Amino acid sequence: xxxxxxxxxxxxxxxxxxxxxxxxxxxxxxxxxxxxxxxxxxxxxxxxxxxxxxxxxxxxxxxxxxxxxxxxxxxxxxxxxxxxxxxxxxxxxxxxxxxxxxxxxxxxxxxxxxxxxxxxxxxxxxxxxxxxxxxxxxxxxxxxxxxxxxxxxxxxxxxxxxxxxxxxxxxxxxxxxxxxxxxxxxxxxxxxx
Amino acid sequence: xxxxxxxxxxxxxxxxxxxxxxxxxxxxxxxxxxxxxxxxxxxxxxxxxxxxxxxxxxxxxxxxxxxxxxxxxxxxxxxxxxxxxxxxxxxxxxxxxxxxxxxxxxxxxxxxxxxxxxxxxxxxxxxxxxxxxxxxxxxxxxxxxxxxxxxxxxxxxxxxxxxxxxxxxxxxxxxxxxxxxxxxxxxxxxxxxxxxxxxxxxxxxxxxxxxxxxxxxxxxxxxxxxxxxxxxxxxxxxxxxxxxxxxxxxxxxxxxxxxxxxxxxxxxxxxxxxxxxxxxxxxxxxxxxxxxxxxxxxxxxxxxxxxxxxxxxxxxxxxxxxxxxxxxxxxxxxxxxxxxxxxxxxxxxxxxxxxxxxxxxxxxxxxxxxxxxxxxxxxxxxxxxxxxxxxx
Numbered sequence: 001x002x003x004x005x006x007x008x009x010x011x012x013x014x015x016x017x018x019x020x021x022x023x024x025x026x027x028x029x030x031x032x033x034x035x036x037x038x039x040x041x042x043x044x045x046x047x048x049x050x051x052x053x054x055x056x057x058x059x060x061x062x063x064x065x066x067x068x069x070x071x072x073x074x075x076x077x078x079x080x081x082x083x084x085x086x087x088x089x090x091x092x093x094x095x096x097x098x099x100x101x102x103x104x105x106x107x108x109x110x111x112x113x114x115x116x117x118x119x120x121x122x123x124x125x126x127x128x129x130x131x132x133x134x135x136x137x138x139x140x141x142x143x144x145x146x147x148x149x150x151x152x153x154x155x156x157x158x159x160x161x162x163x164x165x166x167x168x169x170x171x172x173x174x175x176x177x178x179x180x181x182x183x184x185x186x187x188x189x190x191x192x193x
Numbered sequence: 194x195x196x197x198x199x200x201x202x203x204x205x206x207x208x209x210x211x212x213x214x215x216x217x218x219x220x221x222x223x224x225x226x227x228x229x230x231x232x233x234x235x236x237x238x239x240x241x242x243x244x245x246x247x248x249x250x251x252x253x254x255x256x257x258x259x260x261x262x263x264x265x266x267x268x269x270x271x272x273x274x275x276x277x278x279x280x281x282x283x284x285x286x287x288x289x290x291x292x293x294x295x296x297x298x299x300x301x302x303x304x305x306x307x308x309x310x311x312x313x314x315x316x317x318x319x320x321x322x323x324x325x326x327x328x329x330x331x332x333x334x335x336x337x338x339x340x341x342x343x344x345x346x347x348x349x350x351x352x353x354x355x356x357x358x359x360x361x362x363x364x365x366x367x368x369x370x371x372x373x374x375x376x377x378x379x380x381x382x383x384x385x386x387x388x389x390x391x392x393x394x395x396x397x398x399x400x401x402x403x404x405x406x407x408x409x410x411x412x413x414x415x416x417x418x419x420x421x422x423x424x425x426x427x428x429x430x431x432x433x434x435x436x437x438x439x440x441x442x443x444x445x446x447x448x449x450x451x452x453x454x455x456x457x458x459x460x461x462x463x464x465x466x467x468x469x470x471x472x473x474x475x476x477x478x479x480x481x482x483x484x485x486x487x488x489x490x491x492x493x494x495x496x497x498x499x500x501x502x503x504x505x506x507x508x509x510x511x512x513x514x515x516x517x518x519x520x521x522x523x524x525x526x527x528x529x530x531x532x533x534x535x536x537x538x539x540x541x542x543x544x545x546x547x548x549x550x551x552x553x554x555x556x557x558x559x560x561x562x563x564x565x566x567x568x569x570x571x572x573x574x575x576x577x578x579x580x581x582x583x584x585x
Contacts, residue, residue, distance in 0.1 A: 164305075170285075171298045
C-alpha cells in the first residue's frame with residue numbers, strides 16, 4: 001500500500017483519490033466489478049474485542065441492515081442471506097480467505113453465489129481513542145434478470161449503506177445497543193422490516 | 194397518551210398517540226410532570242426547520258417521574274428526574290471528554306448522513322427537534338422514552354418543586370456554558386446580546402463567575418427589566434445605538450467578553466433553503482442576524498466571543514477582518530448539558546441561581562397550541578410557558 005501511495009504522489013488513502021487506480025491500491029479483489037473502498041470509523045473499544053465480535057459471522061446481522069442472517073458453517077465458511085427488493089433474498093456461501101488475529105479478516109463468496117463479492121475488515125489500534133476499523137467491500141453483479149435485481153439493490157448507495165453499518169457496529173460495541181428513535185417495539189419492528 | 198404534535202407551519206395539535214415503551218436496554222420511560230416551550234421550538238413552529246414530519250412530537254425541556262426502566266437503566270421507578278435535551282451515550286470518545294453534545298452515538302445511524310453532508314460530522318441526538326437530530330419523540334407529552342437513561346437524567350431530591358429545576362434540561366446549562374465560554378476574569382465587563390432565557394441565565398452566570406459589570410442588550414422592555422433585576426445594565430437597541438453605547442460605557446475599550454444569545458430567527462438547520470434564508474436575512478437586515486457581527490465589532494482587542502446562539506447554515510458579511518485584527522477568540526456549540534447538571538442543581542438548591550422568575554405562564558398540556566401562539570405573538574410578555582399534564 002505504501003509503494004502505491006508513493007506512486008500516487010501523496011499519503012491520502014485510496015478512498016479519497018481523485019486520480020489513480022484506487023481499487024487496485026486497496027489491495028482487494030481483481031479490480032473488476034464495483035467497489036466500496038475504505039470506509040473507516042473509530043470505535044472506543046480494544047481491537048481484540050471488535051475482532052472477536054466480527055469474526056463470529058452470526059453476529060453481523062445485528063448491525064448490517066441488509067443482512068437477514070448469516071449461518072456459520074465451519075471455522076472458515078458461512079452462509080449469507082441478504083435482503084433484496086420485493087421481499088426476495090439473495091444468498092451465497094463465503095469463505096474466510098485470509099486473517100490475522102485481532103488485525104484483519106478477508107472473505108470472498110464461493111462459486112455459485114447470487115452475487116459475487118469479497119470484503120476485508122481491518123482493525124488498527126488507535127491508542128486512547130480505541131480502534132480504527134476500515135471496511136472494504138467489492139461486489140460484481142451478474143448478468144440476467146437476477147443481475148438486474150441485484151444491481152438495483154446495490155444502487156441503494158452501497159457507500160452510504162457501508163457507512164451506516166459501521167456506525168451501527170460502533171454504537172453496539174460502545175454502548176451495548178443500537179440507537180433508535182422508535183417510541184415502542186412496534187415502530188422498531190417496522191424500522192427493521 | 195396525549196402529546197403535542199407538529200403538523201406544519203403554525204399547526205401544532207394535541208393528539209392521542211401510542212404510548213412509548215422500553216425499546217433498548219438502557220431506556221427508561223418518564224411520566225412528564227412539567228415541560229416548557231423553548232424559543233427554539235418557535236423555529237419549528239414557524240416552519241424553518243427541515244426534516245420535520247407531520248406527527249412529530251415536540252419538546253426538549255422536560256422532567257418527570259420514572260415509571261419504567263430497561264434492564265441496563267440505573268434509574269428507579271418513582272424517582273423524579275430532569276432530562277437533558279441532548280441524547281448522549283456516555284461511552285464514546287466525546288462523552289469521555291464530557292463533550293456530550295458531540296456524542297457519536299446518540300443519533301441513529303441513518304439520521305447521521307444529513308449532518309455529515311451539512312457539517313462534515315453528524316451531531317448528537319436531541320429530543321423533539323426534527324429528524325436531523327434523530328427524529329426522537331419529545332417531552333411535550335404525557336410520557337417519553339428516554340434512551341441512555343443511565344447517563345442523561347439527573348435525579349432530583351424529594352420535595353423539590355418542578356419549576357425550580359425544570360430549566361436544568363436546557364436553558365440554564367446553556368446560559369452557564371455561554372458565560373464559561375466567555376472565559377470571564379474577575380472585574381470583566383461582559384455584554385450579552387438577547388435577553389431571552391439563555392441570555393438571562395448568562396447574565397446571572399457571568400456575575401457568579403466574577404464579572405464586575407454585565408450589559409444586556411434587547412428591545413423587549415420587560416426582558417430588559419428582568420436583566421436589570423439581576424444587576425445588569427441595559428441597552429435597548431431600538432432607543433440607543435449599541436456600539437456607541439458600549440464604547441461610552443466601557444471608556445472606549447469595549448467589553449472584555451461578548452455573548453451572542455440571539456442567533457438567526459431562521460437559524461435553521463436548513464438544508465434546501467440555505468440561499469433563500471441568507472437572502473431573507475440580508476434583505477430584511479434583521480437585528481437578529483446582526484447580533485454576532487455587532488458583538489465581534491464591539492468586543493475589545495484580545496477579547497472573547499461566546500456564541501450560545503444557534504446557527505445552522507452559512508452567514509455572509511461575517512466581520513472576519515475585525516475578528517483577526519483584534520485577535521479575538523470564539524467559543525460556541527450546543528450545550529454539554531450532562532456535564533453541567535450536577536453543579537447547577539447544587540447552585541439552585543443553595544439559592545445561588547434563581548430560575549422561577551422566568552416563568553410567565555403555566556398551562557395544561559392540552560392547551561399547548563394556545564401556549565405556542567401566545568409565545569409566538571407576544572415575546573415581550575411571554576417569557577416562558579410551562580406545560581403540565583393534568584394542570585386544569
